[in-house]
Structures are given as C-alpha cells and as structure tokens.
Amino acid sequence: MLSKSQARLFFIGGTIFFSTIFILLTVDTVANIDPRQHTENLTKSVIHGKQIWEAENCMGCHTILGEGAYYAPELTKVVDRRGKEWISVFLRDPEAMFPGQRRMVKYDFSDQDIEDVIAFLAWIGEIDTNGFPPEPDLMPATTITSVAATSASEPPAYFNNVCVACHAFQGNGGNVGPALDSVGQRYTRNELDLWLADPPSVKPGTAMPNLNLSDATRTELVEWLLTLK
Amino acid sequence: MKFRSQRVAYLFFATSLALFVLQIIFGFIMGFAHMGYDVLHEIIPFNAARTSHINLLVLWLLSGFMGAAYYIVPEEADRKLYSEKLAVLQWAALVIVGVIALIGFQFGWWEGRKFLEIPRPLDYLVVIDVLLFIFNIGMTALRSERFTTTGSVLLLGLTAAALLYLPGMITFESQVIDSYFRWWVVHLWVEGVWELIMGGIMAYLLIKLTGIDREVIEKWLYIIVGFTFLSGILGTGHHYYYIGAPEYWLIVGGVFSALEPLAFLGMALYAVTMARRGGMRHPNRIALFWTVGCGVMSFVGAGFLGFAHTLPQVNLWTHGTLITAMHGHMAFWGAYVMLVLGMISYAMPQMTGRKLFDGWVPEWAFWTSNVGMIGMTGAFAVAGIAQVYMERKIGMDFLAVQEAIEVHFAGLILAACLLTLGVLMFVWNFIQYGVPSDEAIRDS
Numbered sequence: 001m002l003s004k005s006q007a008r009l010f011f012i013g014g015t016i017f018f019s020t021i022f023i024l025l026t027v028d029t030v031a032n033i034d035p036r037q038h039t040e041n042l043t044k045s046v047i048h049g050k051q052i053w054e055a056e057n058c059m060g061c062h063t064i065l066g067e068g069a070y071y072a073p074e075l076t077k078v079v080d081r082r083g084k085e086w087i088s089v090f091l092r093d094p095e096a097m098f099p100g101q102r103r104m105v106k107y108d109f110s111d112q113d114i115e116d117v118i119a120f121l122a123w124i125g126e127i128d129t130n131g132f133p134p135e136p137d138l139m140p141a142t143t144i145t146s147v148a149a150t151s152a153s154e155p156p157a158y159f160n161n162v163c164v165a166c167h168a169f170q171g172n173g174g175n176v177g178p179a180l181d182s183v184g185q186r187y188t189r190n191e192l193d194l195w196l197a198d199p200p201s202v203k204p205g206t207a208m209p210n211l212n213l214s215d216a217t218r219t220e221l222v223e224w225l226l227t228l229k
Numbered sequence: 230m231k232f233r234s235q236r237v238a239y240l241f242f243a244t245s246l247a248l249f250v251l252q253i254i255f256g257f258i259m260g261f262a263h264m265g266y267d268v269l270h271e272i273i274p275f276n277a278a279r280t281s282h283i284n285l286l287v288l289w290l291l292s293g294f295m296g297a298a299y300y301i302v303p304e305e306a307d308r309k310l311y312s313e314k315l316a317v318l319q320w321a322a323l324v325i326v327g328v329i330a331l332i333g334f335q336f337g338w339w340e341g342r343k344f345l346e347i348p349r350p351l352d353y354l355v356v357i358d359v360l361l362f363i364f365n366i367g368m369t370a371l372r373s374e375r376f377t378t379t380g381s382v383l384l385l386g387l388t389a390a391a392l393l394y395l396p397g398m399i400t401f402e403s404q405v406i407d408s409y410f411r412w413w414v415v416h417l418w419v420e421g422v423w424e425l426i427m428g429g430i431m432a433y434l435l436i437k438l439t440g441i442d443r444e445v446i447e448k449w450l451y452i453i454v455g456f457t458f459l460s461g462i463l464g465t466g467h468h469y470y471y472i473g474a475p476e477y478w479l480i481v482g483g484v485f486s487a488l489e490p491l492a493f494l495g496m497a498l499y500a501v502t503m504a505r506r507g508g509m510r511h512p513n514r515i516a517l518f519w520t521v522g523c524g525v526m527s528f529v530g531a532g533f534l535g536f537a538h539t540l541p542q543v544n545l546w547t548h549g550t551l552i553t554a555m556h557g558h559m560a561f562w563g564a565y566v567m568l569v570l571g572m573i574s575y576a577m578p579q580m581t582g583r584k585l586f587d588g589w590v591p592e593w594a595f596w597t598s599n600v601g602m603i604g605m606t607g608a609f610a611v612a613g614i615a616q617v618y619m620e621r622k623i624g625m626d627f628l629a630v631q632e633a634i635e636v637h638f639a640g641l642i643l644a645a646c647l648l649t650l651g652v653l654m655f656v657w658n659f660i661q662y663g664v665p666s667d668e669a670i671r672d673s
C-alpha cells in the first residue's frame with residue numbers, strides 16, 4: 001500500500017503533469033482557432049453586438065453555443081432559422097411577435113444596435129461547432145402533409161421572412177395567426193390593405209402586430225394574398 | 230473551540246445562511262416563471278433572477294469556505310489567528326461587495342457572462358478582499374511551528390481558487406475564446422480546486438468526528454485530490470466540445486471527464502468507511518450526517534449525474550438543456566452546500582458551548598432538505614429528458630416544448646418547498662445556538 005509521502009508525490013506529480021498538458025492544449029487551441037471561428041469576420045459591428053449581448057445579459061434567459069439559461073430559445077443558429085429581417089422586426093417589439101407567450105424584455109435599441117446584435121448572432125452561426133446544435137434525428141410525430149395548392153404563386157420574400165413565423169401557408173409556418181391558404185376568398189383588396197397597414201386599428205386588441213410595412217411591400221403582399229383562393 | 234479568534238467564523242456562517250435564504254427566493258421566482266407565472270417580469274425579469282440566484286450561491290459558499298478556514302486553520306496550526314481585526318474587516322468588505330453586486334443586478338449592472346456576472350470594478354474589490362483573507366490565514370499557518378496536511382490542502386485550494394478568478398477578468402472580443410477562459414474559472418473551480426477545499430474540510434471533520442488516526446485520513450486525502458486533478462484538469466474539455474474549440478477536445482474531454490466520478494466515488498467511500506470504522510461515538514451525530522451525506526450526495530450529483538451527460542455523444546443532445554440544470558443543482562448541493570452546512574453543524578456547538586444538536590429540529594432539517602433536493606433533481610430530470618426528446622430529437626418548437634413541460638415545474642416547486650422547509654429548520658437551529666461565547670473556549 002502507498003505511504004503518505006508516496007500519496008503526496010502522486011498528487012503533486014499528477015497535478016504538474018496534467019496542468020502542463022492542459023496549458024499546451026490551450027496554446028494550440030488559441031493558435032488554431034482562426035479558421036474555426038472565422039476571425040476575419042470579427043468586425044467592429046460583431047464586437048459591438050457582443051458587448052450589447054453582455055450588457056443586457058441575454059445569456060440570463062437564452063443559451064448561445066449551448067451556454068446560458070434554459071428559459072428562452074437556443075440562439076446559435078437563429079439567423080439561419082429566422083433570417084435577419086425577421087429578427088430585426090422581432091427585436092423592436094418581442095411581445096408583438098409572440099403574443100401571450102413567455103416574455104422577453106423589450107429593449108430601446110437603435111437601428112445600429114439591432115444591426116450589430118444580428119451581426120453578432122450571424123457570426124456565431126458561422127462557427128464550426130462540431131455539429132451543435134444537432135439536426136433532429138427522429139421523425140416528427142406528425143408529418144405535415146402539404147395542402148395541394150399548387151396554383152398559388154411563390155410568396156413574396158417578406159412573407160417567407162416574417163409572416164410565416166405566425167401564419168402557416170401550404171402547411172408550413174407558425175400557428176399564432178390563422179393559416180392563409182384561402183384568405184383571398186374572404187377579403188377584398190381594400191380590407192387586406194387596411195389590415196396590413198395597421199391591424200390593431202381595424203381590430204383593437206388583436207394579436208397581429210403593426211409591422212410598419214413600406215407601401216411597396218404592403219402592396220406586393222396584398223396582391224399575392226388575393227391570389228390565394 | 231481552542232482559540233478565541235476562531236469565533237470570527239460565526240460572522241461568515243451567519244452571512245452564508247442569510248444569503249442562502251435569499252438565493253432560494255430567487256429560485257422560486259424562476260420556478261414560477263418556468264411554470265408560466267412570470268408575474269414579476271417587469272420588476273425582476275428572468276435574467277435578473279437567474280443572475281442573482283447563481284451569484285448568491287457562489288458568494289455564500291465562498292463565505293462558508295472562509296468561515297470554515299478561519300475556524301480550521303488556527304486549530305490545524307495550533308496558534309491563534311494572525312489578526313482577528315483584519316478578519317472582521319475582510320468580512321465587512323465581503324458583505325458590502327455582495328450587497329452592492331446584488332442590488333446592481335436588479336438594475337442591470339452586470340457582465341452578462343454566466344457565473345461571472347459581477348461587474349468589473351467589483352471584481353477588483355473581490356480580489357483585494359480574497360487577498361486579505363489568504364494573507365490572514367497564510368500568516369497564521371506560517372507563524373506556526375507545524376502545519377498539518379489537512380490545513381495545507383485547504384490553504385492550497387483557497388489560494389488556487391483565488392488565482393483562478395483572474396482568467397475570468399480578461400476581456401475577449403471572440404465569444405469562443407471568452408467562453409474558453411470562462412471555464413477556467415467555472416469548471417476548474419467546482420471540479421478542481423474547490424474539491425481541494427472540500428477534501429480539506431471533510432478530512433478535518435472526519436478526524437474530529439470519527440477519531441480515526443490523522444495519518445490514515447490524510448493519506449487518503451492526497452490520493453483523492455490526486456485523482457481530482459488527474460481527471461478534472463483535462464476534464465475541462467467537456468465544456469469545449471461544441472463552443473468552436475478544436476475537435477480533439479471531444480476525445481480529451483470525453484476520456485478525462487469520464488474519469489472524474491472516480492474522485493467523487495473516492496470521496497464517498499472515504500467518508501462512509503471512516504464513519505463506520507470510527508463508529509458513531511461523537512455526540513454531534515448530525516454533523517457526521519452532513520459530512521457523510523456530502524460524500525455520498527456529491528457522488529450522486531457530480532459523479533453519477535455528471536457522467537450521465539459528459540460523453541460527447543450524449544452531450545451533443547443535452548448540452549444547454551434542463552438536464553444541465555438537474556446536474557447543477559444536485560452537484561452543488563451534494564458537494565458544497567452539504568459541506569458548508571456540515572461545517573456549521575460541527576462548529577456551532579464548539580463556538581457557543583451550547584449542545585443543540587440532539588433535538589428533532591436539526592435532524593429533520595437534514596432529512597427534509599435532502600428529500601426536497603432529490604425531488605427537485607427528479608423534476609428537472611423529467612423536464613430535461615422530455616425537452617431533449619421533443620426539442621432536439623423531434624425538432625419541435627422551443628416554446629411549444631416549454632409549454633408541454635410546465636407541469637414538471639409544479640413538481641419542482643413542491644419539492645422546493647420541502648427543501649426550503651428543511652433549510653429554514655437549519656437556520657432556526659442556527660439562531661437558537663446564539664453567538665460564540667468565551668465559556669466555549671474553556672469547555673474544549
């Protein structure tokens with residue numbers, strides 16, 4: 001059996017040995033990190049985005065790279081998932097996008113701040129994370145069979161970026177609002193135009209937010225919605 | 230109690246328990262928020278509650294370790310504390326920094342890096358405060374004729390913990406590197422140097438409570454902390470799998486972190502064997518309960534539940550889910566909360582000269598709080614497994630999953646009520662002991 005001094009030697013020797021290896025691996029990690037994290041894309045905007053991320057303690061609700069809190073969605077791939085446009089609309093008024101849901105803080109961000117936070121999130125999304133977050137590998141419990149509505153033309157980009165978060169179209173999208181597959185049957189051009197311009201003024205208390213659409217986008221959306229019969 | 234100056238430990242223990250109760254309040258706020266009752270959102274949003282919850286935990290554990298050191302080091306050095314006044318000053322500074330930090334958190338004055346949220350200016354004060362502490366107990370040790378292994382391991386752990394706070398104070402532009410060095414603090418604390426502190430305090434308690442020969446206990450102490458570092462240092466790699474660090478961390482982290490439970494198994498076997506060999510002769514049975522319980526529950530929480538998600542194949546799916554919260558609660562509870570409560574249970578009768586360890590209150594405090602914590606771990610586990618399957622394996626929407634698992638947070642809150650009841654009984658017992666008295670010195 002070991003004596004006490006041998007046991008001490010084991011402790012001291014082991015500690016020195018493994019600390020040395022750890023420091024060598026750290027040197028190697030730091031030296032080889034550039035291609036994995038695309039250091040060349042670490043712009044001023046990204047760095048400012050990180051500062052906002054820390055100043056507001058977004059990690060106190062969200063995880064990023066799997067680290068943080070488990071109260072709000074994991075954000076490593078959020079730019080892939082939602083797109084920049086959606087996020088910038090969302091950050092202006094988070095509750096409007098998820099009415100009646102778990103609440104995020106509403107921040108007074110400037111346009112520049114929002115752009116920088118998104119730049120930061122986009123930079124995070126490009127990191128080589130060894131495959132995290134993983135693709136779901138079990139079949140969804142219910143496979144959504146898309147409605148045969150081949151006659152409809154491709155939706156405008158804004159619809160795919162923002163509206164789908166709440167509305168389903170051909171079986172894909174959110175369920176905060178109703179599916180829009182046959183909305184053209186129910187409303188006239190005028191009604192749709194008024195609705196998109198400012199939903200709460202048409203129907204006070206509605207969960208659909210005023211998205212401050214530009215005239216061009218609104219017209220494009222209305223024309224497309226009218227084709228959905 | 231051998232020396233009058235050991236009584237400063239009382240201030241630290243009282244602070245610990247007060248902050249512990251506060252920590253639990255913030256825990257309830259979060260539990261309710263998860264259940265869908267985020268009623269305090271406007272005043273205390275989730276991130277403020279969480280930051281307060283985990284930083285209070287770290288702060289009160291550190292306060293407990295400091296109290297333990299002020300109590301143990303003079304005895305192991307066989308001389309009075311270098312300076313009692315300095316210790317009181319250091320205590321006051323700690324409390325002031327803690328209170329400012331806690332108030333600051335409620336107003337968004339924080340760093341937004343999990344576990345290291347204390348803002349930079351306060352970090353410097355923390356460092357100064359800890360240096361004062363190390364200086365005080367270090368001088369006590371240096372001025373003594375002989376200093377024991379137990380004392381040295383404790384002192385080494387405390388000094389190393391202070392040094393490892395520093396990497397957390399560097400600013401990095403890259404989130405990857407930031408996170409890499411954040412773990413130097415968080416992981417190398419709880420799975421490295423804090424285990425030295427744990428080993429030291431536990432060895433001290435076992436020597437006092439079981440009457441087994443110091444040489445035997447201290448030999449095993451070296452072997453166990455040897456294992457801690459052998460596995461725990463490179464085991465840091467289990468946090469480097471998916472944050473952008475190189476691929477070899479999957480292997481290094483996987484192999485070495487899988488060995489980490491051995492150190493905790495060692496700790497558990499050691500506590501149980503010594504307690505059985507020594508018999509339950511010491512009248513303060515409840516302190517022995519906490520000490521042995523600490524060995525056993527740290528193996529369950531850190532060793533077993535840590536192992537459950539430490540292999541990269543598993544961690545890919547569980548990383549950053551409620552599974553982590555399950556492990557975090559039981560590990561902190563078993564290894565560090567029970568340790569500090571054990572130390573308090575042992576030291577209070579010694580410091581006050583009142584022997585209030587026999588009644589039903591301390592015993593029920595032990596069982597109720599432990600059953601509560603086991604229940605909480607179970608609730609987090611069920612919620613976590615459901616989350617991993619629905620969100621990660623099937624790909625359901627985050628918020629839809631959270632709604633589906635709300636019910637498990639009702640379970641969490643029920644169990645948390647038990648835990649809280651136990652903790653309040655412990656606090657009540659502590660209050661009944663009163664303050665240290667000089668008669669206690671003559672007693673022992």
Ligand code: HEM
Nearest residue numbers: 419467486489531535536538539548549553557560561564
């Ligand atoms: C007393 C000792 C321990 C304590 C107090 C502890 C506590 C924690 C805490 C609080 C976290 C969350 C950290 C964060 O995300 O910021 C964590 C994560 C983790 N712990 Fe431990 N732990 C201990 C020991 C262990 C051991 C021995 C193992 C392995 C066998 C282990 C494996 C892990 C893993 C794999 C994670 C990462 C979880 C994830 O990917 O989200 N832990 N631990």
Ligand code: HEM
Nearest residue numbers: 069070071253256257259260553554557558561562566645
């Ligand atoms: C009334 C009792 C408690 C309740 C209701 C509670 C609840 C919670 C909740 C909901 C979280 C946040 C999880 C998330 O991010 O969504 C959390 C985090 C945490 N709590 Fe508690 N808690 C309680 C007591 C404790 C105790 C006694 C400890 C110490 C042993 C503790 C240690 C922690 C730790 C270490 C974390 C961070 C975990 C991680 O990031 O993985 N809590 N707690």
Ligand SMILES: [Fe+2]
Nearest residue numbers: 416420465467
């Ligand atoms: Fe770890």
